[in-house]
Amino acid sequence: MKIIRNIQAKVRSTSDRWLAFARMMAQFLPFMRKQKRRLILAQLFGLAYIMLGMLEPWPLKLIFDCVFLDKEVPLILVPFLQGLPESHPVLFLNILIASIILIAVISGVFYYFEQLFTSMAGQQVMAGVRLALYSHLQYLSFSFHDRRRTGDLMSRLTIDIRILRDILVSMPIDGSTRSLMAVGVILVMLFMDVQLTLLALVALPILAVLLRKYQRPMKQTFREQRAREGELANVATEVLGSMKVIQGFTREEAEIERFQKENKASLRKGLRGARLEARFKWASELAVAVATAAVIGVAARRVLSGALSPGDLLVFMAYLKTFYHPLRRVSKTAERMARVTASGERIIDLLKIQPTVKESPGAIEAEGITGEVRYEDLTFAYPKETPVLMDIDLHIKPKERVAILGSTGSGKSTLVSLLPRFYDPEEGRVCLDGRDVKDYTLTSLRRCISFVFQEPFLFATSIAENIRYGKSNATPDEIREVSKKVGIDHIIEALPAGYDTLLSERGSTLSGGQRQCVAIARAMIKNAPIVILDEPTTGLDNLSAELVMQALEQLMEGKTVLLITHQFVNARNMDRVIVLREGRIVQEGHPSQILAMDDIYQFQSEIK
Numbered sequence: 001m002k003i004i005r006n007i008q009a010k011v012r013s014t015s016d017r018w019l020a021f022a023r024m025m026a027q028f029l030p031f032m033r034k035q036k037r038r039l040i041l042a043q044l045f046g047l048a049y050i051m052l053g054m055l056e057p058w059p060l061k062l063i064f065d066c067v068f069l070d071k072e073v074p075l076i077l078v079p080f081l082q083g084l085p086e087s088h089p090v091l092f093l094n095i096l097i098a099s100i101i102l103i104a105v106i107s108g109v110f111y112y113f114e115q116l117f118t119s120m121a122g123q124q125v126m127a128g129v130r131l132a133l134y135s136h137l138q139y140l141s142f143s144f145h146d147r148r149r150t151g152d153l154m155s156r157l158t159i160d161i162r163i164l165r166d167i168l169v170s171m172p173i174d175g176s177t178r179s180l181m182a183v184g185v186i187l188v189m190l191f192m193d194v195q196l197t198l199l200a201l202v203a204l205p206i207l208a209v210l211l212r213k214y215q216r217p218m219k220q221t222f223r224e225q226r227a228r229e230g231e232l233a234n235v236a237t238e239v240l241g242s243m244k245v246i247q248g249f250t251r252e253e254a255e256i257e258r259f260q261k262e263n264k265a266s267l268r269k270g271l272r273g274a275r276l277e278a279r280f281k282w283a284s285e286l287a288v289a290v291a292t293a294a295v296i297g298v299a300a301r302r303v304l305s306g307a308l309s310p311g312d313l314l315v316f317m318a319y320l321k322t323f324y325h326p327l328r329r330v331s332k333t334a335e336r337m338a339r340v341t342a343s344g345e346r347i348i349d350l351l352k353i354q355p356t357v358k359e360s361p362g363a364i365e366a367e368g369i370t371g372e373v374r375y376e377d378l379t380f381a382y383p384k385e386t387p388v389l390m391d392i393d394l395h396i397k398p399k400e401r402v403a404i405l406g407s408t409g410s411g412k413s414t415l416v417s418l419l420p421r422f423y424d425p426e427e428g429r430v431c432l433d434g435r436d437v438k439d440y441t442l443t444s445l446r447r448c449i450s451f452v453f454q455e456p457f458l459f460a461t462s463i464a465e466n467i468r469y470g471k472s473n474a475t476p477d478e479i480r481e482v483s484k485k486v487g488i489d490h491i492i493e494a495l496p497a498g499y500d501t502l503l504s505e506r507g508s509t510l511s512g513g514q515r516q517c518v519a520i521a522r523a524m525i526k527n528a529p530i531v532i533l534d535e536p537t538t539g540l541d542n543l544s545a546e547l548v549m550q551a552l553e554q555l556m557e558g559k560t561v562l563l564i565t566h567q568f569v570n571a572r573n574m575d576r577v578i579v580l581r582e583g584r585i586v587q588e589g590h591p592s593q594i595l596a597m598d599d600i601y602q603f604q605s606e607i608k
Helices: 002-027 029-033 036-053 058-068 089-139 142-147 150-192 194-200 203-240 243-248 252-304 310-328 330-352 412-417 442-447 463-468 476-486 489-493 512-526 542-556 591-596 600-607
Strands: 373-380 389-396 401-406 427-432 449-452 530-534 560-565 576-581 584-589
Touching: 002 029, 002 330, 029 036, 029 089, 029 150, 036 089, 036 150, 058 089, 058 310, 089 150, 089 330, 150 194, 150 203, 150 310, 150 330, 194 252, 194 310, 203 252, 252 310, 389 412, 389 584, 401 412, 412 530, 412 560, 442 449, 449 512, 449 542, 463 476, 463 512, 476 489, 476 512, 476 542, 512 542, 530 542, 576 591, 584 591
Parallel strands: 401 560, 401 576, 449 530, 530 560
Antiparallel strands: 373 389, 373 427, 576 584
8 A cells, every 4th residue: 555655646746747847838828829830830840850850761771772682672662663773773872872862951951940940939939038027027016126136136037038948949849849750760660670669668667767766856956056046146246236345345355255155056056966967867878778789689680580681770770769869868858857947937936926016906097296295194014024104194285395304214215105106005095186196007106206316326328318217208408408407417518428428337427416416307307296305415525415406406396395314404495394213203394493493403413
């Protein structure tokens, strides 16, 4: 009974793995259907290549049997060649030689088109999956991006998808054509000699046992290696983006050591996978070699006894080589299967993640927004953390300028992040013009809000394109106009290429104040009724901060403004100041009122 239960468990385990593999493949069927025409053509050319390949050994058989040994041409092969070896042996030999060349030429044509359409389909499928994954990442909520590291996502977008192409296109077509070839070869071999064919098939159960033994540990090892490679990419991405800090604190050796640690961990997993693959390949090659030796030994005796002709032996051994060829590659195929399955599962894991902030089914467009904002009995906590905001009640009138002050961790940035629905509150609601922000479509809601962040992220493109990011159809005149309002038009025009000047990565071509002014121009050209400013002058010298504040005055004119700041001086020109402490509103009033409060000096020391 124990043996039966073990067999049943193994059968269930095997079936579960194949079902999991089938489910993974099913996830990518929509991408493959779009390439149906190319895939069908690749399969047809593959079948033609196989059928023609079945003819390759027969001219050699005829040369040995009919030219060298004076045997008659088998009627079943080429009836019109009957008697030709006796009457015109040279002509017969030339025909056979020409047929070898003709088969090779036509086979080459079929193989070329099979590979061409397979490659085209594979590239298209790979591009489609990459675009779908990239698009999916664009719409995932901030809660996802807060937890994920950029290097790992980049690894999945590039390396994993490239590996996945093998399983989506190349392996199915290659596997199906080779399977059909194996079936055809076995049928011909059975027709030629049943005993030798059965002897040749002895290798199959041995290879099946080896595959079962090695496939699971190889798959697990390659899955772990891909995870390690993702960590390695994380370290590299983080370090390469922080070279000023690293060199400024002379941490080069420490970062090299950290990279080497991750590199060694990835290397260990890769070497373990290589060892498993090498053992599997050695065992499978040995099994095939033993079976081949057994077939040759029996076949040679049958030739000596006259049961087989030398030509028959040549054809049979050619077919046996063809049959064993994919079996010899089974170790490589198993390794590829393990590797691509691990990569495929990593991609599927991302595609299955759903945004935590979702658009309501009946969401409406946010149009004609005046900029009235309400936070009603609001509580918010990040996943698995204590509440960041508690019992928030706040009413901001249209075109009112509100400064939000508080120490680090008091919840300032979180409070303003709830308005564009970067996150959704646990309790309570955020309203815009009297409606819950969840009632609006996400796109139209965020279109109503302009942002200026603490770090003015600029793209590695022209200054004009960076400003146009706020309004995709902005004209050159509009770009120059907002630049003039912000006060950086003379700086931009003094550059060698003016507005067409290409910025380096993160805009480091410009100074900190200039980058922030470009970001302000980007927000201004959007012309949204609400403006969110998140520490816009932090890290700037007094001159740059003054330049930025002048630009902000132009941006804030006639808008509802939420300004996050540590510096009370930046709140002097605001209509109201909100003071947060430990996630609660503790003070509220006009800047002069807040400044006159007894504990303002204690407050200022807290937020520094």
